[in-house]
Structures are given as structure tokens and as C-alpha cells.
Amino acid sequence: MKLTILGCYAATPRTLTNPTAQVLEIRNRLFLIDCGEGTQVQLRKNKIKFSKINHIFISHLHGDHLYGLIGTISTFSLLGRTTDLHIYGPKGIKELILLQLKLTESWTTYSLFFHELESKESEVIFEDAKVIVKTIPLKHRVYTNGYLFQEKPAERKLNVEAVQYYNVHVAYYQKIKNGGNVTLDDGTVIENEKLTFDPEPAKSYAFCSDTVYNEEVIPIIANTDVLYHESTFLDSEARLAEKTLHSTAREAATIALKANVKQLILGHYSTRYDGLEPFKKEAEQVFPNVLLADDGLSFDL
Amino acid sequence: MKLTILGCYAATPRTLTNPTAQVLEIRNRLFLIDCGEGTQVQLRKNKIKFSKINHIFISHLHGDHLYGLIGTISTFSLLGRTTDLHIYGPKGIKELILLQLKLTESWTTYSLFFHELESKESEVIFEDAKVIVKTIPLKHRVYTNGYLFQEKPAERKLNVEAVQYYNVHVAYYQKIKNGGNVTLDDGTVIENEKLTFDPEPAKSYAFCSDTVYNEEVIPIIANTDVLYHESTFLDSEARLAEKTLHSTAREAATIALKANVKQLILGHYSTRYDGLEPFKKEAEQVFPNVLLADDGLSFDL
Numbered sequence: 001m002k003l004t005i006l007g008c009y010a011a012t013p014r015t016l017t018n019p020t021a022q023v024l025e026i027r028n029r030l031f032l033i034d035c036g037e038g039t040q041v042q043l044r045k046n047k048i049k050f051s052k053i054n055h056i057f058i059s060h061l062h063g064d065h066l067y068g069l070i071g072t073i074s075t076f077s078l079l080g081r082t083t084d085l086h087i088y089g090p091k092g093i094k095e096l097i098l099l100q101l102k103l104t105e106s107w108t109t110y111s112l113f114f115h116e117l118e119s120k121e122s123e124v125i126f127e128d129a130k131v132i133v134k135t136i137p138l139k140h141r142v143y144t145n146g147y148l149f150q151e152k153p154a155e156r157k158l159n160v161e162a163v164q165y166y167n168v169h170v171a172y173y174q175k176i177k178n179g180g181n182v183t184l185d186d187g188t189v190i191e192n193e194k195l196t197f198d199p200e201p202a203k204s205y206a207f208c209s210d211t212v213y214n215e216e217v218i219p220i221i222a223n224t225d226v227l228y229h230e231s232t233f234l235d236s237e238a239r240l241a242e243k244t245l246h247s248t249a250r251e252a253a254t255i256a257l258k259a260n261v262k263q264l265i266l267g268h269y270s271t272r273y274d275g276l277e278p279f280k281k282e283a284e285q286v287f288p289n290v291l292l293a294d295d296g297l298s299f300d301l
Numbered sequence: 302m303k304l305t306i307l308g309c310y311a312a313t314p315r316t317l318t319n320p321t322a323q324v325l326e327i328r329n330r331l332f333l334i335d336c337g338e339g340t341q342v343q344l345r346k347n348k349i350k351f352s353k354i355n356h357i358f359i360s361h362l363h364g365d366h367l368y369g370l371i372g373t374i375s376t377f378s379l380l381g382r383t384t385d386l387h388i389y390g391p392k393g394i395k396e397l398i399l400l401q402l403k404l405t406e407s408w409t410t411y412s413l414f415f416h417e418l419e420s421k422e423s424e425v426i427f428e429d430a431k432v433i434v435k436t437i438p439l440k441h442r443v444y445t446n447g448y449l450f451q452e453k454p455a456e457r458k459l460n461v462e463a464v465q466y467y468n469v470h471v472a473y474y475q476k477i478k479n480g481g482n483v484t485l486d487d488g489t490v491i492e493n494e495k496l497t498f499d500p501e502p503a504k505s506y507a508f509c510s511d512t513v514y515n516e517e518v519i520p521i522i523a524n525t526d527v528l529y530h531e532s533t534f535l536d537s538e539a540r541l542a543e544k545t546l547h548s549t550a551r552e553a554a555t556i557a558l559k560a561n562v563k564q565l566i567l568g569h570y571s572t573r574y575d576g577l578e579p580f581k582k583e584a585e586q587v588f589p590n591v592l593l594a595d596d597g598l599s600f601d602l
Contacts (some may be wrong), residue, residue, distance in 0.1 A: 012376040092404040
């Protein structure tokens with residue numbers, strides 16, 4: 001699992017900072033999460049292949065998470081894309097994109113599927129053989145979801161020496177990898193754990209931006225490997241965070257602690273602050289394992 | 302008159318090139334012309350004060366001239382702007398922006414005035430004491446206008462020595478600057494040219510992008526000081542230019558020659574070419590005074 005931060009600053013794109021967008025690579029799938037203005041250029045700068053992105057998840061319809069979407073969709077077309085593109089986001093996103101395509105008379109060269117969200121409960125919105133994606137309802141000034149990306153448990157790994165020792169026929173390999181036991185011709189049952197190794201554990205990633213401090217997310221993201229949680233402000237601006245329905249670094253860390261996640265990544269910083277280190281220091285007072293997102297950074301998770 | 306190129310490349314924003322946007326400073330007014338994705342960042346990079354831009358002219362509703370507009374409008378709001386903002390562009394632009402503001406629940410802190418265009422004839426769309434702006438109907442795949450920015454003739458300059466010599470009362474100064482003669486108490490008429498110097502000549506700037514080669518623009522832009530004309534392609538791709546309703550460098554130069562402009566600036570280059578010098582060379586075979594636009598370049602005109 002690899003996370004690339006394309007942009008992680010609040011409000012407006014600036015000379016050296018970009019609004020929210022990130023790419024999650026998980027089991028060979030590439031998911032684009034949020035799409036602030038300039039995202040397509042950030043994708044290029046980070047050498048991420050446009051053609052590998054088939055799913056885009058938009059948290060909410062605020063410009064700093066959205067205004068790069070129409071350009072990204074259009075550029076995919078200009079490059080002659082033919083693969084389906086799926087877009088997940090709040091109700092209204094379809095009308096927004098279709099009107100722009102209509103008025104600019106620029107239809108896509110590929111099929112565009114919209115999955116509009118309006119539920120206030122967490123729901124599964126994507127599932128295939130290897131990955132499952134659920135919404136994380138957040139509390140912000142407009143309808144907002146975070147997203148929880150979970151790998152499905154992988155197959156058990158075949159213990160090649162063991163299956164050869166017991167002379168197990170190749171026809172049983174898939175059954176064994178699925179966790180099954182094997183009965184030999186003489187009736188002996190060989191337990192699965194003698195024939196396999198544990199697979200790599202299934203990883204998970206939770207994206208929470210933008211939101212006020214909200215303990216309702218805790219059961220949804222409990223025990224997640226990596227949590228990205230917005231920290232627009234520091235504790236000194238806690239009242240402003242509450243007023244604008246954003247979080248402080250301390251609050252992000254409190255959610256990480258209570259949800260028992262393994263790692264916290266902070267982001268969505270207000271550009272009022274000069275450096276990022278104070279965010280890390282503040283969060284570490286509550287939760288030990290804190291990383292700072294920054295534009296262009298990649299995390300191997 | 303000063304022209305700053307924020308972006309001058311066709312199609313999609315890339316790592317090092319930006320789609321069309323430019324700022325014209327004329328008689329202390331700042332006009333933003335086209336607004337491709339990333340324009341607000343380019344404005345910052347070029348240290349152009351957001352608050353001085355009160356008029357935005359959009360040539361046509363294609364993404365590479367438009368997709369930065371909603372972000373620019375939103376950022377003006379986030380910065381607390383209160384001054385009116387006027388937007389000129391093809392019919393549909395109002396619906397496009399208002400739907401985005403509505404769905405993102407982000408109203409502006411200032412009044413937004415839309416001036417939607419649909420005429421196929423050149424028309425005056427802006428006029429104040431010092432400047433006049435007219436449309437230049439172009440031929441492209443969608444309804445498109447270029448824009449002609451003209452300074453109004455300035456007042457004549459008072460010849461201070463002369464008015465003192467003739468002992469002209471200060472009450473007549475404005476009349477003299479407006480070109481009037483003065484009758485002295487003894488009945489002598491002093492001709493205006495004895496009392497004044499010629500003012501700086503009124504300058505003009507024509508912006509033509511995007512368009513196929515179209516001689517109908519010639520009478521509208523005749524004798525203009527500076528013409529920016531798109532040259533998406535070189536002569537070697539002339540058939541592609543015709544097919545996509547764009548121009549070649551040679552065609553841009555031919556328009557410059559036939560319209561008897563003083564200076565030609567080329568831009569809107571396809572990113573298929575490695576360098577820009579071939580555009581200049583090709584145009585100079587037809588018209589001598591050619592400059593190459595490039596992102597971040599400023600021209601004192």
C-alpha cells in the first residue's frame with residue numbers, strides 16, 4: 001500500500017502549496033482521493049499514470065477538494081482514454097460535471113459513471129476481489145464523507161516443501177490457499193496450517209478530511225493501519241476550528257488514539273502557519289506515531 | 302500598457318506549461334483575459350494583486366481558457382473581496398459559475414456581474430473614461446470572441462511656458478487640454494497648438510485566441526499596436542490546424558501583415574513541439590516584428 005500526497009493544504013492553491021488530492025495504491029489499484037485545482041499537474045509531477053486511475057473519490061463539494069476534477073476528466077479525454085471512469089461523491093457532483101461538459105461541448109471519449117452519495121450512515125460503495133471501500137460520514141459545513149480503504153484478506157501462502165512432503169496433488173492447491181485441509185488417499189487429514197504460511201496481513205487506510213472533532217468515526221475506523229486526519233489548525237486556534245468545523249492537530253491525535261490506529265498522518269494545514277513541525281509536536285503529546293503529509297511526499301505503508 | 306502572460310500553451314496544463322491566461326495593464330486598469338486551470342497560482346507567481354482585477358474576459362467555453370475561473374472567483378471570496386467583479390464571456394458562463402457556487406455552497410463576498418455575449422458582430426462591451434473594449438468574433442469549434450482593448454485619446458498636454466506667456470487664466474486649462482482655443486481679453490484668438498503638446502498616442506491591444514485563419518478580423522483589428530494571435534501549429538501541421546479550427550504561425554503573421562499591426566505576439570502553442578523558435582522563424586518569413594509569448598513573460602508595450 002502506497003500513499004502519494006499531491007496536495008494537503010487548506011483553502012486556496014498557492015505558489016508552493018496545493019489543495020487536497022492524494023493517490024492510494026492498494027493491491028495494484030490506484031484510487032484518486034479528492035481533486036483540488038491543479039491535481040492533474042500534480043499527477044504529472046509525481047509521475048502517476050493517468051490511465052491507471054479508474055476510481056475517483058470526492059469527500060465534499062468544496063473547491064479545494066473539487067475544482068481540479070473537471071480538468072482531470074477533460075484531460076483524460078484529450079489523451080484518448082477509453083477505460084471507464086467511476087466517480088464517487090456527494091449528490092450534485094453529476095450535475096456539476098455534466099453541465100460543464102455540456103457547456104464546454106467537450107464530451108468524454110470514455111464512459112463516466114457517477115456514484116452519488118447521500119447516506120448519513122457508513123456504507124460500502126466499492127468492492128472487488130481484493131479491496132473494499134466504505135464511507136466515513138464526517139461533520140463539516142456541507143455533506144462530507146471520508147473513505148475507508150480495506151484490503152481483503154489475501155490467500156494463505158503455500159508451503160511448497162510441505163505439500164511436496166505429503167505428496168499433495170496440484171489440484172488441491174487452490175483449496176489449500178483458501179484455507180482448506182487435505183485428506184490423503186489413506187484417509188489421513190492434513191491440517192491447513194501444516195501446508196501453508198500466514199499471508200501478509202490485510203492493510204487498511206482511512207481518509208478523514210474535512211471534519212470537526214467527531215467521535216462517531218471511531219467505531220468505523222477502529223484498528224485501521226493508517227489514518228489521515230485533517231488538522232487545519234493548532235490548539236491555539238481551537239475556537240476557530242470549532243467555528244469552521246475543522247480539527248486541530250491535538251483532536252486528530254485524540255481520534256487516532258481512541259480508534260487505536262497504528263499510524264496517523266496529518267494534513268489539510270491552514271496556510272496561516274509558517275511551518276509544519278508544531279502540528280507534529282502537538283499531536284505527539286497525545287499519540288506517538290505521527291507523520292506529516294506534504295505535497296509530493298509518498299508513504300510506503 | 303503592459304501585458305503579462307500567465308499561460309500560453311494549448312490543451313492541458315502540464316508540469317512546466319500553463320493554459321491560456323494573461324493580464325493586460327492599460328491606463329491603470331488590470332484586465333484578466335482567459336482563465337485556464339491554475340491561473341490563480343500564476344497570478345500569485347507573477348505578483349499580480351488580486352484586488353486590482355475587476356474585469357475578466359473569457360474568449361470561449363473550452364477548459365484550457367476557463368477551468369481556472371471558478372477557483373479564482375472562490376479565492377477572491379476567501380480573501381474577503383468586496384469590490385464588484387465583472388465577467389464577460391459566451392452565453393452559458395453565468396449558469397456554469399452559479400451552479401458551481403450553489404452546489405459548493407460558497408457564495409461570494411462581493412457582487413458578481415455577468416456580461417454574456419452571443420452576437421456574431423463586433424460590439425463594444427466595456428467603456429469608461431480611458432479605455433474601450435470591443436469583441437473580435439472568431440471562428441472556432443464553439444462560439445468564441447477575441448477582445449480589442451483600446452486606450453481613448455488622452456488629453457493634450459499643457460505647454461506651461463506658453464500659457465504663462467499669454468497670461469491665460471487657470472479656469473481655461475481644462476478647455477485647452479480638451480483641444481480648445483483661447484480668446485484673450487483683447488479679442489486675440491490663441492490656437493490650441495500654441496498652448497499644448499501632443500499627448501502620448503493612444504495604444505491598442507488585440508487578443509485573438511482560438512481561431513482558424515479568418516480574414517474577417519482584419520478590419521476590426523486594423524492598425525492595432527499589438528496583436529496576440531494564436532499559433533497552435535506550424536505550417537507542417539496546416540491541415541490539422543484547419544481541421545481543429547486553429548491557426549499556424551504563418552497564418553497568424555499573415556493576419557498581422559494584412560491588418561497592418563505594429564507588433565505580433567505568438568502563443569497558444571501545441572505541446573507537441575519541443576521549442577518555440579520555429580514559430581518565430583515561420584512567422585518572420587511573412588511579418589517582421591514577431592515576439593514569442595511564454596509563461597511568466599511580461600511585455601511593456
